[in-house]
Amino acid sequence: MDTKRKMPVLPVEAYTSQEWFDKEQEIIFGNAWQFAGLVEDIKDPGDYITVQCGLQNIVVVKGRDQRIRAFHNLCRHRGTQLLRAVGKKQKALTCPYHDWTYDLSGQLISVPEKEKEFPDLEIDKICLHKASVDIWRGMLWVHPKPNAEAITKWFDGCWERLGPHDPNRLIEYPDSVYEKVINANWKIIAENYIDVYHLSHLHSNTLQMYDHANAEYGFVGDHYLFWEPLSKDYHENLDKLLPFKRIKEMTEEYIGAYVPWLFPNVGLSETEATWSVFHAIPLAPDKTKVIVRTKMEEMTDWEYYKKGIKSYASWHGIMGGDTKYGNEDSDDPMASGDFMAEDVYACEQQQKSLKNPLFSIAATAKHGESTVRTFQGIVERWMSNSIKEG
Amino acid sequence: MKFHTLKVIALDKPIKEATTITFDVPSELYNAFNYAPGQHLIIKFMVNGEEARRSYSLNSCPFKEEPLQVTVKRVKDGLVSNFVNDQLKVGDELEVMIPQGRFHAAIEEDAYKTYFLFAAGSGITPIISILKSVLLASPQSAVNLFYGNANQDTIIFKEELETLVKNYPERLTIVHTLSDPKVWTTWETWKGRKGRIDAEAVEWFITNHPPIAQTTEYYICGPGAMNTGIRKTLQELGVPRELIHIEQFGADTSEESNNIKAVDSIVSVSLNGENYKLTVPKGKTILQSLKEANLNPPYSCESGVCATCVAKVKNGKAEMKACMALEDEDIAKGMILTCQSLPTTDELSIEF
Numbered sequence: 173m174d175t176k177r178k179m180p181v182l183p184v185e186a187y188t189s190q191e192w193f194d195k196e197q198e199i200i201f202g203n204a205w206q207f208a209g210l211v212e213d214i215k216d217p218g219d220y221i222t223v224q225c226g227l228q229n230i231v232v233v234k235g236r237d238q239r240i241r242a243f244h245n246l247c248r249h250r251g252t253q254l255l256r257a258v259g260k261k262q263k264a265l266t267c268p269y270h271d272w273t274y275d276l277s278g279q280l281i282s283v284p285e286k287e288k289e290f291p292d293l294e295i296d297k298i299c300l301h302k303a304s305v306d307i308w309r310g311m312l313w314v315h316p317k318p319n320a321e322a323i324t325k326w327f328d329g330c331w332e333r334l335g336p337h338d339p340n341r342l343i344e345y346p347d348s349v350y351e352k353v354i355n356a357n358w359k360i361i362a363e364n365y366i367d368v369y370h371l372s373h374l375h376s377n378t379l380q381m382y383d384h385a386n387a388e389y390g391f392v393g394d395h396y397l398f399w400e401p402l403s404k405d406y407h408e409n410l411d412k413l414l415p416f417k418r419i420k421e422m423t424e425e426y427i428g429a430y431v432p433w434l435f436p437n438v439g440l441s442e443t444e445a446t447w448s449v450f451h452a453i454p455l456a457p458d459k460t461k462v463i464v465r466t467k468m469e470e471m472t473d474w475e476y477y478k479k480g481i482k483s484y485a486s487w488h489g490i491m492g493g494d495t496k497y498g499n500e501d502s503d504d505p506m507a508s509g510d511f512m513a514e515d516v517y518a519c520e521q522q523q524k525s526l527k528n529p530l531f532s533i534a535a536t537a538k539h540g541e542s543t544v545r546t547f548q549g550i551v552e553r554w555m556s557n558s559i560k561e562g
Numbered sequence: 563m564k565f566h567t568l569k570v571i572a573l574d575k576p577i578k579e580a581t582t583i584t585f586d587v588p589s590e591l592y593n594a595f596n597y598a599p600g601q602h603l604i605i606k607f608m609v610n611g612e613e614a615r616r617s618y619s620l621n622s623c624p625f626k627e628e629p630l631q632v633t634v635k636r637v638k639d640g641l642v643s644n645f646v647n648d649q650l651k652v653g654d655e656l657e658v659m660i661p662q663g664r665f666h667a668a669i670e671e672d673a674y675k676t677y678f679l680f681a682a683g684s685g686i687t688p689i690i691s692i693l694k695s696v697l698l699a700s701p702q703s704a705v706n707l708f709y710g711n712a713n714q715d716t717i718i719f720k721e722e723l724e725t726l727v728k729n730y731p732e733r734l735t736i737v738h739t740l741s742d743p744k745v746w747t748t749w750e751t752w753k754g755r756k757g758r759i760d761a762e763a764v765e766w767f768i769t770n771h772p773p774i775a776q777t778t779e780y781y782i783c784g785p786g787a788m789n790t791g792i793r794k795t796l797q798e799l800g801v802p803r804e805l806i807h808i809e810q811f812g813a814d815t816s817e818e819s820n821n822i823k824a825v826d827s828i829v830s831v832s833l834n835g836e837n838y839k840l841t842v843p844k845g846k847t848i849l850q851s852l853k854e855a856n857l858n859p860p861y862s863c864e865s866g867v868c869a870t871c872v873a874k875v876k877n878g879k880a881e882m883k884a885c886m887a888l889e890d891e892d893i894a895k896g897m898i899l900t901c902q903s904l905p906t907t908d909e910l911s912i913e914f
């Protein structure tokens with residue numbers, strides 16, 4: 173493979189080869205705290221979800237003591253996957269293969285025909301392999317290692333540069349999840365996000381809502397943090413233009429958009445009216461599933477609907493916004509789906525052009541090059557450090 | 563261990579039936595009197611010409627520039643607690659041992675933890691010290707306190723706790739429960755929770771205050787029966803034993819000590835290389851009798867906490883009113899805390 177072609181820091185095959193992809197899964201995704209969902213995804217004791225962390229599948233389950241535990245999703249008997257996808261209010265975790273049963277703290281509690289088949293097995297010495305789990309900013313995070321560094325250490329320095337939002341308090345409206353498989357490497361999506369241009373993901377006409385010239389951004393550890401103020405026109409007409417109810421904590425002191433990229437694969441978008449988490453899940457070298465979940469202030473259905481329409485209409489009226497998405501389905505004020513189309517297209521095109529022998533970096537280095545370069549440098553460091561260690 | 567003379571510099575009444583003693587620690591003793599939140603002092607009192615030692619948990623916070631403080635709640639017919647509440651004066655001097663006790667919280671600045679604290683009555687003293695220390699010195703950690711009292715008038719540190727909730731709304735949650743709320747008080751009728759901190763209440767509390775940081779610790783201090791009840795419920799819910807910490811203030815008077823069938827007993831003692839024989843009258847502890855006979859038995863707290871007075875039973879039987887210092891295995895081997903032990907057989911033989 174042509175190793176001279178760079179992106180500009182990482183080689184092109186970092187975005188195209190299966191070998192790179194597998195190594196990344198092991199080295200980065202097997203050693204990093206990863207987004208597993210929102211706290212309310214496991215509400216009651218016995219609720220569980222499963223999450224892929226690199227090569228390993230992890231079960232996250234809530235105990236009766238309200239603590240959340242994470243285990244590797246394999247039965248200690250023959251290594252069969254223990255649980256599928258999600259479950260509610262389980263009393264215990266039972267492997268479908270031979271019905272070995274574990275309690276909610278991962279302890280083996282029963283083995284069928286134990287006396288006959290496993291007379292010497294010391295049941296109380298067998299526990300599911302532990303992983304780490306914690307809650308940070310209303311989100312569940314898992315780490316495949318049992319004694320991972322504290323989540324607050326992993327995100328050291330980030331919290332103070334994020335919005336005043338309290339995601340726990342905000343509401344996720346039904347059917348508001350955006351999910352799409354994008355034909356591009358996960359890093360292309362990350363790089364697109366940390367490009368200033370990414371703000372256009374948030375709303376159909378957001379480019380005019382924020383004052384890009386006064387954006388403040390940079391890396392804190394391996395995480396990218398970004399903030400920019402509102403544009404003057406938007407700020408002055410905020411009550412009229414706000415797409416949804418203003419986030420209560422978003423007082424004048426804090427107003428602006430907070431749009432970090434948390435290493436390796438999670439973007440947040442914390443604005444005056446919404447809080448969203450953008451999860452880019454690598455599926456293949458050229459395939460990434462993006463899931464965006466958005467929370468807002470609590471509103472009645474009618475308020476939710478009306479607010480969305482109102483701001484959509486007045487935004488066009490006052491700001492004379494472009495009509496790029498003018499034919500958008502106005503029943504769906506979230507516009508979930510279409511608002512990212514442009515960037516999805518950009519990412520997919522870039523991925524495609526990597527195959528073109530004429531591809532060279534001059535074509536991609538235009539926007540936010542320094543941030544992209546730093547991000548690639550971080551990926552490169554992770555890969556080379558761990559290779560040395562391993 | 564040695565006693566140091568400390569002067570009482572203030573006496574305050576957080577509630578009518580309790581007194582907070584503030585000590586002056588001379589600068590040369592600062593280091594010696596360092597403590598971890600949750601620890602207690604052993605104090606020697608002279609009451610009516612008689613020496614009595616008692617343990618009192620520090621309610622002050624070691625992470626704050628504040629003097630040492632303990633708070634003594636009046637116990638019906640209690641020797642020392644009534645003395646402190648009625649007779650102790652500012653300027654008096656007391657003999658005090660340096661802070662000790664295994665019941666304490668390790669406070670780490672960059673920890674991300676959720677602390678569940680359970681207190682009843684005077685049991686709030688070590689708990690409030692832990693609570694303040696977490697808020698001040700572990701800025702990413704949170705505290706959920708469940709605090710039980712008889713009625714509105716017996717809530718020690720009520721105002722101080724209210725102020726802390728106002729200052730740390732995101733990190734501190736307090737739920738009060740009253741077993742016998744007063745109907746007529748200066749404040750309007752009690753709208754809070756009623757009842758004791760029993761199994762159902764513990765489960766309710768945990769369910770309604772799920773931890774954010776998933777590294778958790780549980781600290782419990784109250785009457786004996788409550789402590790073990792809470793621990794049992796927590797364990798049933800799946801909390802590992804090693805995360806549960808208990809401080810016991812004394813005998814589980816209501817039941818255990820009244821159930822001990824103490825008898826007059828002839829006790830043979832092997833102590834300091836000598837053998838003695840003495841009568842321990844019914845209801846007196848072995849240690850009390852040894853002290854009265856001037857045999858110099860080893861002891862320090864006289865409350866079943868420090869294990870200084872430990873001895874081994876060779877023959878016969880004795881039962882303890884309270885025991886916070888021995889593990890079940892020690893007891894099975896015949897170890898006793900003599901300060902808590904009442905002989906229950908006509909003859910008893912022990913060895914120090």
Ligand SMILES: Cc1cc2nc3c(=O)[nH]c(=O)nc-3n(C[C@H](O)[C@H](O)[C@H](O)COP(=O)(O)OP(=O)(O)OC[C@H]3O[C@@H](n4cnc5c(N)ncnc54)[C@H](O)[C@@H]3O)c2cc1C
Binds near residue numbers: 619637811
């Ligand atoms: C580690 C430790 C820390 C303590 N911290 C505190 C504290 O911070 N504040 C505080 O007020 N007390 C605290 N105590 C209890 C204290 O040491 C004394 O036991 C208490 O003040 C009673 O002493 P007294 O001399 O008044 O009663 P005593 O004359 O010793 O006893 C009188 C009667 O009261 C019973 N009794 C003793 N203690 C209690 C009790 N706590 N509740 C109900 N009945 C009791 C006795 O069994 C006896 O029947 C602590 C005890 C220990 C072991």
Ligand code: FES
Binds near residue numbers: 865872887
């Ligand atoms: S003197 Fe401390 S336990 Fe008996």
